[in-house]
Amino acid sequence: MTENVADKSVEQLKQERHRDYEVYPQGTMQEVFDDLADRREKCPITFSEKGGFWLATSYDDISSILRRNNRGFVSFPNIPDGKVAFGQKAQIPIELDGPIHTQYRKLLDPLLSPARIAAIEDDIRAVANDLIDGFIETGQCDVVPQFAFPFPGINFLTLMGWPLEDAEKMNEWVEIFLKGVPGGTEEETLQARIRASQESRAYIQAIVDDRRANPRDDITTTIVQTEFDGEPISDSDLSDLFVLMLMAGLDTVQSVIAQSMAYLAEHQDRWEQMFASPDSLEPAIEELLRWTSPAMPTRNVAEETATVGDMTLPRGERVFCPLNAANRDPKYFEDPDEVKFDRVDPKPHVTFSLGAHRCVGVHLARTELKVAFQELHRRIPHFRLVEGEKPRELMALTWSVDNVKIAFDPAG
Ligand code: HEM
Known part of the structure; x- marks a missing residue:
């Protein structure tokens, strides 16, 4: 765009660049990608009056905005329509900004470091194999409920040092938080969410109380014992943090595995390519991360003005990225x-975001994906979609697929 926009008011720009965007789109993912590509070509930052947010579409604009968190932009509220979830409270740590957010990152980064994750890699592998044991004899797998969904949930319990036998309970709560009551009324979903929230908070509170009384050498104890400026983290904030970590880690890993398996079921040459040599897997996972890319952050202008692409926007404007x-x-x-999988020297993808809020679980996520694909490939070298079944695309604040039903002949 070559026009000079410097003298235009924000209202004028909103009118000129008005093009609504559905955060919960109908249609197919490819249709949305085509729409995003069309915007990127014609006018890379458009204004959606519906929801009241700007939509950035280019790699450069999105990277630049995310890198400027705390320097012109803040994360709260991290939702395109600006409606704040969970009362008026910011989610910890994803919607915190400034020094309090830095304190949480100083706490969390070392707890999820490559060395910490390497120490639980064998446990993660055992989880993958237990789940595969559960369906291998049948020659079929419904990927989301039988593998992609429980796998990161159980790994989270392992990481935190929480009882593995609670996995089912935990998965049920997360399923209600994320999906509500499928086929139920809005009221039924609301009631189920309130119940799941009360139960999960009570469960977490019992763990917190236990670690206060009986400290252990685990991540949960470290977090529970942490003080910021001489004050312990409150029970309510601990609960918010643990729930956010669980959801952030579960939904995303699930989405990448589910979308990848749906794609690979129909592209078995790529499945083989991923394991062609010991060096093939890592870049292949990065490409699948680029291609599946489930998360969609929003940033808010927090200073008097901030540049967004070729425009200068005032405080309070939201940009969906x-x-x-x-x-x-x-x-x-x-x-x-x-x-x-053979992109030469590819640009790094931004699937884990950039800047202050870049995913804290990145090492865990990459290890989970590596182990999942290795064990699935070892035990299911060839697979296909079950005849007549088609993956269903799910597009909301994160993107995923379900109904990924595969059939296979187990490895001999
Ligand atoms: C493939 C898997 C994953 C993807 C694609 C992913 C993606 C992301 C993205 C895009 C953000 C930043 C959002 C923003 O900029 O507003 C984020 C933040 C976060 N992720 Fe992940 N994530 C993954 C796995 C995990 C795992 C396994 C954990 C483990 C607990 C985790 C925990 C978190 C937390 C706590 C944050 C908040 C960080 C902060 O606000 O500073 N994520 N993730």
């Missing part, structure tokens, strides 16, 4: 809709 739009920018990724 779908990471899958950045990751499909043809400026950096040729044939962006294609999965290509």
